[in-house]
Amino acid sequence: MQRRMSTESRQASGESPEARNIPQAVIKRLSLYSRVLQALEMQNIEKISSAELGRQLGFNSAQVRKDLAFFGQFGVPGFGYYVEDLRINLRHILGKDRTVRVILLGVGNLGSALISYGGFTKQGFAMLRGFDIDPDRARERAHTDVPIVSTTQLEQEVGSMDVDIAVLAVPASQAQEMADRLVALGIKAILNFVPVRLNTPPDVHVRYVDLALELESLSYYVR
Amino acid sequence: MQRRMSTESRQASGESPEARNIPQAVIKRLSLYSRVLQALEMQNIEKISSAELGRQLGFNSAQVRKDLAFFGQFGVPGFGYYVEDLRINLRHILGKDRTVRVILLGVGNLGSALISYGGFTKQGFAMLRGFDIDPDRARERAHTDVPIVSTTQLEQEVGSMDVDIAVLAVPASQAQEMADRLVALGIKAILNFVPVRLNTPPDVHVRYVDLALELESLSYYVR
DNA sequence: TAGATTGTTAATCGATTAACAATC
DNA sequence: TAGATTGTTAATCGATTAACAATC
Numbered sequence: 019m020q021r022r023m024s025t026e027s028r029q030a031s032g033e034s035p036e037a038r039n040i041p042q043a044v045i046k047r048l049s050l051y052s053r054v055l056q057a058l059e060m061q062n063i064e065k066i067s068s069a070e071l072g073r074q075l076g077f078n079s080a081q082v083r084k085d086l087a088f089f090g091q092f093g094v095p096g097f098g099y100y101v102e103d104l105r106i107n108l109r110h111i112l113g114k115d116r117t118v119r120v121i122l123l124g125v126g127n128l129g130s131a132l133i134s135y136g137g138f139t140k141q142g143f144a145m146l147r148g149f150d151i152d153p154d155r156a157r158e159r160a161h162t163d164v165p166i167v168s169t170t171q172l173e174q175e176v177g178s179m180d181v182d183i184a185v186l187a188v189p190a191s192q193a194q195e196m197a198d199r200l201v202a203l204g205i206k207a208i209l210n211f212v213p214v215r216l217n218t219p220p221d222v223h224v225r226y227v228d229l230a231l232e233l234e235s236l237s238y239y240v241r
Numbered sequence: 242m243q244r245r246m247s248t249e250s251r252q253a254s255g256e257s258p259e260a261r262n263i264p265q266a267v268i269k270r271l272s273l274y275s276r277v278l279q280a281l282e283m284q285n286i287e288k289i290s291s292a293e294l295g296r297q298l299g300f301n302s303a304q305v306r307k308d309l310a311f312f313g314q315f316g317v318p319g320f321g322y323y324v325e326d327l328r329i330n331l332r333h334i335l336g337k338d339r340t341v342r343v344i345l346l347g348v349g350n351l352g353s354a355l356i357s358y359g360g361f362t363k364q365g366f367a368m369l370r371g372f373d374i375d376p377d378r379a380r381e382r383a384h385t386d387v388p389i390v391s392t393t394q395l396e397q398e399v400g401s402m403d404v405d406i407a408v409l410a411v412p413a414s415q416a417q418e419m420a421d422r423l424v425a426l427g428i429k430a431i432l433n434f435v436p437v438r439l440n441t442p443p444d445v446h447v448r449y450v451d452l453a454l455e456l457e458s459l460s461y462y463v464r
Numbered sequence: 465t466a467g468a469t470t471g472t473t474a475a476t477c478g479a480t481t482a483a484c485a486a487t488c
Numbered sequence: 489t490a491g492a493t494t495g496t497t498a499a500t501c502g503a504t505t506a507a508c509a510a511t512c
Contacts, residue, residue: 131354241336
């Protein structure tokens, strides 16, 4: 198999993400594609078709091509996609070609699992700090090298730290106040594990992960 | 305000969940409605309109009514919904009017957070057992009363236990094997935290929660 | 009765899939 | 060249929203 980059055809848009409106579902699928490509690279597989890439994730081949078409032309007609090439492009599109800087608010049960969770670091995220009302107890719970400091120090710590994403795992009663402080600090993305709808300005992206909700909606199928 | 149950108009379908095909998104919203109703009950609010219920969650009022219409007629035209009445109906529809029985596979970082997570128990789930390859280490990690036993004992333990949902938090390399064993045991619902597409029969419901994916798709917005 | 809000049908919107000319 | 697969347009499907008669 010939090894050649489709460098000419590539035009990985450096567009601001907000410019056009890319559906969130597309972004999630791009992440999935990227993961499959990573696995293929590890198996030294150099090319893949949209049909095969889709099949591995349960998607239609047209969907794969359409998703990619939002951002440019990455394939070679009659041939398919160069795995490495496409992966590089996707990482760039997703902003994963640099380290994404993360802090964690609330180092309780869930928080300490998240901060110790190897998966994040492995995937190119840098967990910079954990914040907790009771940092001593939090340090006991979470076996981690990540510094855990008092929530009262949030502003002075974050000021100089250039944080990309804040992960919110505080008690429900504190979630909105925490969100307000994060917004005031200029943080533009929040991954919220607290089952509370946050009130934030439109330029702040909040993603909700609601574990009890997932379990609850599953229980519908086992009645 | 008059207190009267719309008992006559109620016809909370006892339909098998699979009979008609209710979109998963509808089921998730029902859970959210149920939660809002719970909060309203605690505030002693007795009635609510579809408009107000939707507003609190960011949904259109027509969507609220349409979602409910999948299952019956629960409101009073010109009036709205009795909070308690609707909540009872939703709990029945979701299968949450009885205790939902859950086991956890893999008591590592994430697993031990999940097993200690008060939210589940509070919401009417019973966490019956944790299973881990190394139950001694797992018990140290997870500060919980839930019995943690060896994964080798899965079959003999579950046989007599009537499990509704299995939560999967094992290493990726073991996820498919674990899923096969759960399927063989007749378990019909899996909440999967492992970033691996599971191969299961069509009557088994698998819900994926992929924490790294959530963080990754958020990072798109902060490039 | 007048006012309000439901349940439901019709209209709209958006996302997925099919089809196919372009092209490697 | 013949075969394969892309990128993209058109068709389909499904979900959301608007509208309104029914009715409390």
